[in-house]
Each structure stands twice: as structure tokens, then as C-alpha cells.
Amino acid sequence: MRRTPFLLADGRELIHFDCDDAPPRETTDKRDLEPRGDAPDLRHDPLLDEWVSVAAHRLGRTFLPSPDDCPLCPSRPGYLTEIPSEDYEVVVFENRFPSFVGMPDGVGVNGIFAQHAAWGRCEVVCFTPDHEASFADLTPQRARLVIEAWADRTATLSATDGVEQVFVFENRGEAIGVTMRHPHGQIYAYPFVTPTTRVQLDSVERHLAETGRNLYDDIVAAEVVDGRRLVLESEHWVAFVPFAARWPVEMHLYPRRRVPDLAALDEAQRADLAGVYLELLRRGDAFFGIPLPYIAAWHQAPVRLRRELGALHLELFSVQRSADKLKFLAGSESAMGAFVNDREPEAIAARLREVADR
Amino acid sequence: MRRTPFLLADGRELIHFDCDDAPPRETTDKRDLEPRGDAPDLRHDPLLDEWVSVAAHRLGRTFLPSPDDCPLCPSRPGYLTEIPSEDYEVVVFENRFPSFVGMPDGVGVNGIFAQHAAWGRCEVVCFTPDHEASFADLTPQRARLVIEAWADRTATLSATDGVEQVFVFENRGEAIGVTMRHPHGQIYAYPFVTPTTRVQLDSVERHLAETGRNLYDDIVAAEVVDGRRLVLESEHWVAFVPFAARWPVEMHLYPRRRVPDLAALDEAQRADLAGVYLELLRRGDAFFGIPLPYIAAWHQAPVRLRRELGALHLELFSVQRSADKLKFLAGSESAMGAFVNDREPEAIAARLREVADR
Numbered sequence: 001m002r003r004t005p006f007l008l009a010d011g012r013e014l015i016h017f018d019c020d021d022a023p024p025r026e027t028t029d030k031r032d033l034e035p036r037g038d039a040p041d042l043r044h045d046p047l048l049d050e051w052v053s054v055a056a057h058r059l060g061r062t063f064l065p066s067p068d069d070c071p072l073c074p075s076r077p078g079y080l081t082e083i084p085s086e087d088y089e090v091v092v093f094e095n096r097f098p099s100f101v102g103m104p105d106g107v108g109v110n111g112i113f114a115q116h117a118a119w120g121r122c123e124v125v126c127f128t129p130d131h132e133a134s135f136a137d138l139t140p141q142r143a144r145l146v147i148e149a150w151a152d153r154t155a156t157l158s159a160t161d162g163v164e165q166v167f168v169f170e171n172r173g174e175a176i177g178v179t180m181r182h183p184h185g186q187i188y189a190y191p192f193v194t195p196t197t198r199v200q201l202d203s204v205e206r207h208l209a210e211t212g213r214n215l216y217d218d219i220v221a222a223e224v225v226d227g228r229r230l231v232l233e234s235e236h237w238v239a240f241v242p243f244a245a246r247w248p249v250e251m252h253l254y255p256r257r258r259v260p261d262l263a264a265l266d267e268a269q270r271a272d273l274a275g276v277y278l279e280l281l282r283r284g285d286a287f288f289g290i291p292l293p294y295i296a297a298w299h300q301a302p303v304r305l306r307r308e309l310g311a312l313h314l315e316l317f318s319v320q321r322s323a324d325k326l327k328f329l330a331g332s333e334s335a336m337g338a339f340v341n342d343r344e345p346e347a348i349a350a351r352l353r354e355v356a357d358r
Numbered sequence: 359m360r361r362t363p364f365l366l367a368d369g370r371e372l373i374h375f376d377c378d379d380a381p382p383r384e385t386t387d388k389r390d391l392e393p394r395g396d397a398p399d400l401r402h403d404p405l406l407d408e409w410v411s412v413a414a415h416r417l418g419r420t421f422l423p424s425p426d427d428c429p430l431c432p433s434r435p436g437y438l439t440e441i442p443s444e445d446y447e448v449v450v451f452e453n454r455f456p457s458f459v460g461m462p463d464g465v466g467v468n469g470i471f472a473q474h475a476a477w478g479r480c481e482v483v484c485f486t487p488d489h490e491a492s493f494a495d496l497t498p499q500r501a502r503l504v505i506e507a508w509a510d511r512t513a514t515l516s517a518t519d520g521v522e523q524v525f526v527f528e529n530r531g532e533a534i535g536v537t538m539r540h541p542h543g544q545i546y547a548y549p550f551v552t553p554t555t556r557v558q559l560d561s562v563e564r565h566l567a568e569t570g571r572n573l574y575d576d577i578v579a580a581e582v583v584d585g586r587r588l589v590l591e592s593e594h595w596v597a598f599v600p601f602a603a604r605w606p607v608e609m610h611l612y613p614r615r616r617v618p619d620l621a622a623l624d625e626a627q628r629a630d631l632a633g634v635y636l637e638l639l640r641r642g643d644a645f646f647g648i649p650l651p652y653i654a655a656w657h658q659a660p661v662r663l664r665r666e667l668g669a670l671h672l673e674l675f676s677v678q679r680s681a682d683k684l685k686f687l688a689g690s691e692s693a694m695g696a697f698v699n700d701r702e703p704e705a706i707a708a709r710l711r712e713v714a715d716r
Contacts, residue, residue: 177686328535
């Protein structure tokens with residue numbers, strides 16, 4: 001794998017990830033870009049003890065551009081995009097409208113209200129120059145290159161001042177709010193441990209105190225023994241629908257040998273993952289016979305706090321509840337955090353096995 | 359206020375709430391209804407330590423019926439609805455497709471997996487027989503009657519075996535998943551303390567240990583002193599946009615004198631609330647000049663656990679981020695619980711003051 005890093009016209013970093021034999025990449029951004037605006041504000045919610053990024057500049061961000069107007073396509077004569085080169089394999093660059101950006105700064109406290117600049121970093125990961133493709137269309141070689149880029153960025157961002165957790169994810173489909181159709185994912189480097197990870201690690205900590213074992217390990221083992229919710233097993237990976245699935249389509253994917261994050265995956269785990277991940281995405285699209293809108297969320301151990309308890313795993317889920325209906329998060333879910341799932345987890349798993357490539 | 363309770367054809371309870379001088383109500387349901395299906399299953403998520411209701415029968419529920427076909431309109435000759443009477447003021451009845459139903463039963467545990475019947479109760483609250491109206495169109499008298507019904511049901515459901523928390527809410531607008539346009543709200547009587555309430559009470563408990571004061575009281579006091587996020591103040595109520603608002607439109611409403619739930623509101627607080635609540639809803643509709651899709655969520659203290667720490671308050675929020683765009687909960691919010699708000703809380707409050715009725 002070859003890395004080609006350089007700076008865009010407004011100072012943001014861009015990195016090409018290519019196979020070793022790829023042609024050299026253009027490293028000069030010829031656009032005349034205005035500097036990015038102020039860093040967003042990070043505010044502490046005293047009631048939920050969570051941090052909220054207030055990023056007012058994002059209101060004006062690019063919204064569903066056409067292929068003729070797509071900032072994630074390669075540049076071509078007369079049309080300059082975020083990627084100066086006329087071709088690429090995988091590209092990672094800093095988001096022009098970030099929710100988190102910059103280096104640690106002071107914290108302001110006024111009674112019960114605390115706030116500081118929303119430092120951290122938000123990156124865009126372009127999976128392919130083909131505007132009309134999706135991740136599931138990638139070759140295993142290209143998927144493997146994406147995995148290498150994810151691992152590389154996780155390692156680098158984890159070593160960055162002020163970053164507490166690195167989140168690699170893909171939002172796919174307008175039904176979940178995607179504003180650019182070009183196949184891409186994102187990486188958020190947060191200045192805090194996220195609420196979901198914190199709650200998971202609280203459970204892991206309790207379970208460790210009670211049993212001496214890691215809860216993530218015990219969940220994977222229990223799903224393998226039970227078997228009714230298994231989606232697939234490979235040499236190094238296990239995918240299943242969780243016992244208490246919240247979404248009409250949901251799959252969790254764990255390496256059999258627990259690691260903290262993508263950077264810690266060994267060669268054999270990475271090689272196996274490319275095929276497994278593509279297979280899961282294809283089954284997702286086959287579930288209702290439509291391109292499945294999904295959120296693919298790579299949970300990683302925090303950079304410092306309770307890192308030893310964490311476990312890399314993928315939680316992939318969809319709001320699609322039939323070929324023509326969506327699940328909405330209404331009062332019970334959005335306001336109280338209490339989920340109601342219309343579909344039995346065992347039935348979700350059965351469908352995901354039924355649509356397997358044979 | 360006059361209560362007229364009776365049973366529908368399949369054994370569900372219906373209660374008319376009317377002014378004292380209203381005509382008598384029809385109490386015989388002439389429909390031939392099949393009994394409701396099995397109770398949903400409640401499953402414990404070991405990783406997030408939360409309960410998820412698996413209610414497979416809800417997949418077939420009524421979806422956006424036309425006014426000619428609406429089950430929440432009064433009955434008329436030749437067309438029988440959920441409400442046998444030809445007119446009503448406010449009606450509450452048990453949901454035909456409940457996420458929670460029935461009395462406590464045994465709990466099944468299999469290693470790390472626990473589950474039991476999703477006991478509890480789900481009710482529908484019809485605010486008006488007028489299919490085309492919305493809550494904001496109600497007269498103060500009718501709004502007051504709804505408040506009385508909410509308080510009455512909160513008291514009764516709180517005294518019901520197995521119920522740990524009563525949640526009164528309204529989902530308004532198809533953008534947040536409403537499947538029936540007829541103006542109505544819902545009440546969920548949960549067999550657990552909801553995740554959001556649990557997290558709030560953890561913060562309240564910590565704050566009490568540190569300061570000797572109730573966090574809810576301190577938040578209201580701090581918002582009144584700061585003033586920049588205030589929306590309105592009345593004799594008995596204070597509304598503001600929270601310091602770390604998560605949504606493009608969000609308002610919290612607290613009584614100045616803390617009470618655990620709607621049933622504990624005194625006469626003066628209730629009388630004042632009717633006008634204040636209608637005013638907040640009207641300002642919501644004026645925010646973008648369109649009927650605002652919203653979730654209006656009444657947070658109440660749990661029935662038993664840490665009840666003394668809780669505080670009745672309304673959290674009303676919308677996914678609408680401009681007249682023609684919605685906010686979606688994508689990867690950061692849905693998967694990690696980390697919110698990004700595109701709109702500054704002080705700007706939301708300024709707009710909500712600007713559109714006030716004068």
C-alpha cells in the first residue's frame with residue numbers, strides 16, 4: 001500500500017491510499033478556497049452528562065449534488081473537485097464542514113454549564129472514483145485497501161492530541177440522511193468517549209467484576225452456541241443478529257480474537273474481513289431486494305480510558321422495515337431511549353442466511 | 359370532568375373524558391373484533407443494559423388511513439370506529455397494537471440473555487373528534503381537559519402492578535413516523551425505568567451528592583438567570599431551549615415548583631399549563647411557517663425507583679431543520695449517541711421569542 005499525503009488549498013489534509021503499482025497522484029489543489037470557518041462549539045448537557053457539538057456552519061453544507069457537480073469524484077479538465085487527481089483508488093481527506101476540528105484548547109465553565117471548542121477531526125473516506133457504485137460493488141482487493149486506510153487512520157488519529165475515541169462509519173442511503181450519493185464513509189475523532197461506548201463499557205466492567213470474563217467475548221460465545229441468530233461464520237469472524245436487536249435489519253460482526261481497534265487487526269483477520277464484509281453488505285441489499293439504507297458503525301475501544309475492556313466490532317443496522325416503509329424513531333425511542341422492534345431477531349437472522357450467495 | 363369507562367369488543371378499555379354538561383356517550387362497541395394477539399416479548403440487551411420490546415404483530419398495523427377510514431374518528435351510521443359514540447371530547451383507549459400489554463409474569467434467563475413478556479400498557483389519547491385539527495387548534499378548555507386526562511391516566515397507570523414509569527407523549531407529523539393523521543397522543547406504561555430517565559437520574563443523584571441541591575431545579579434557575587435561551591415565562595411555568603440542545607428546534611418546559619408527575623400538578627399549575635402549552639405549539643408551527651413535525655415528551659419521575667429525585671418536565675423537539683429539510687440521526691447520533699446540532703441554541707430561542715403571539 002502506498003500513501004500520498006498533501007494539503008488542499010485551504011490547508012486541509014488529503015491522503016491517497018493506492019496499491020503499490022498505481023500511477024502517481026496530483027498533489028496540487030488548483031482551486032481558490034476560502035479558509036474554513038470557526039471551530040464548532042462543544043457543550044456539556046448537565047442532565048444527560050453528554051457533549052453536543054454545535055456546528056452552525058454545517059447548515060450550508062453541500063446537499064445531494066448531481067454527478068456533474070459531485071465534490072467526491074476525481075477532478076477533470078474544467079471541473080475541480082476535492083480530489084485534484086484524475087483518478088484514485090481510496091482517498092481520505094478532512095471534511096470541509098467538520099463537527100470536530102483542531103487541537104485542544106481551554107474549557108469554559110459557568111456554573112452548571114461547561115463548553116469548549118469542539119476539537120478533534122472529521123474525515124471523509126472515498127471508496128471508489130465511480131459515482132454510481134456502492135461499497136458492496138467493490139472488489140475484495142479494493143475493500144481490503146479501504147480496510148488498510150481505516151486501520152492507518154485509526155492509528156494516526158488515536159495518537160493525535162485530544163482525541164479520545166475514533167469512530168469509522170458509513171451512512172448509506174438518503175433514507176438515513178446521506179447528502180452525497182458518491183460512495184463514501186466517514187471517520188470522527190472525538191474529544192470524548194461517546195455515550196454509547198461509555199454505557200457498553202459500564203456493562204463490560206460490571207460483568208468483569210461479576211464473572212472475571214469480558215462481556216464482548218461472552219456475547220460472541222453465547223451467540224455461537226445458541227446459533228439461531230447467526231448470520232455467518234468465517235475462519236476469523238462471526239456475524240449475528242443481536243438477541244435484543246433494535247432495528248428491522250441489524251447485524252453485529254466480531255473478530256473471533258478480540259482486538260481493541262482496526263489498527264490492531266492482524267494480517268489474517270484483515271484478509272478475511274474484506275470478503276466477509278462484502279458478503280454482509282450484499283445480503284443487506286438482498287434482504288428486501290432494494291439497495292438497503294444502512295449505518296455501518298465500527299465500534300472501537302477508546303484511545304485511553306478503559307481501553308483494555310473494549311472490543312472492535314461492527315454494528316450495521318437499517319431503518320428499512322419493508323421494501324417501501326421505514327422505521328422512525330418516535331417518542332419512545334427518541335425521547336426515552338426505549339426501543340420497540342417490529343421484527344423478531346431470529347426472523348431477521350433467518351432471512352439474512354436465506355439470501356446468502358451460494 | 360366526567361369519566362365514562364367501558365370495554366371495547368375485544369376487551370380493551372376505553373374512557374371518555376368530558377365536561378360535566380356533555381351528552382351521554384355510547385358504551386356498546388357493536389364491532390366483531392378478533393382478540394388481540396400474543397403479548398410482545400421484552401428482551402434485555404446485555405451490552406447496553408436496556409430492554410427492547412419485540413412486537414412482531416405491529417408490522418401489520420394501520421398505516422395512514424384516509425379520513426373516510428380513520429379509526430380515531432367518531433363512529434357514524436354505517437361506519438364503526440374505535441370510538442362507538444357519534445361525538446366525543448377527549449377519549450383514551452388501549453392500543454390495539456401495543457408494545458407493552460398485560461400483567462407481570464415470570465422472567466426467563468438463559469446465561470447472559472434475559473427476557474419476559476412485555477407487560478405494561480399502551481394507550482391512545484384522542485384530543486378532538488376533528489380529523490383535520492391539531493393540538494395547537496384546541497381551545498384552552500379542551501387543552502385543559504386533555505391535561506386532566508393525562509393526569510388521571512398517570513395516576514391510574516402508576517398504581518398498576520408492574521408499571522415502573524408512565525410516559526405521556528405526542529408524535530406529530532409524518533416526518534417523524536406518524537401513521538395516523540387524526541390528532542392524538544399516546545401513553546406508554548413501561549415495566550422498567552427508561553434509559554433516558556435512568557441517565558438523567560444518575561446525573562441528579564451525583565449533583566445532589568456534590569451540592570445538596572436538585573439538578574432539575576438548578577438547571578431551571580440557571581436558564582432564568584442567563585436568559586438568552588428563555589422562550590417564555592408564565593406565573594407557574596418556564597420554557598427554554600436547553601444549553602446543549604440536540605435538535606434544530608427544541609424546547610423544555612418546567613413548572614416553577616417541582617413535582618414528580620402530571621398527577622401531582624395543582625389546580626393553578628394545570629390552569630396555567632393549558633395556555634402555555636398551546637402557545638409553545640403555535641410558536642413551533644410559526645418557526646418555519648409550516649406545521650412543525652414534533653415529538654412532545656412528558657418526562658415524569660419513575661413510579662417507585664428514585665422517584666423523589668425526578669421532575670415532571672416537557673421536552674419538545676423537531677427533526678425539521680429548515681422549511682424543506684430534515685435532520686436525520688446518522689452514524690454519530692444513532693450509533694454512538696453523540697449529537698451534532700446545526701443550529702445554535704441561543705438562535706433557536708431568539709426565533710421562538712420572535713414568533714410569539716403579540
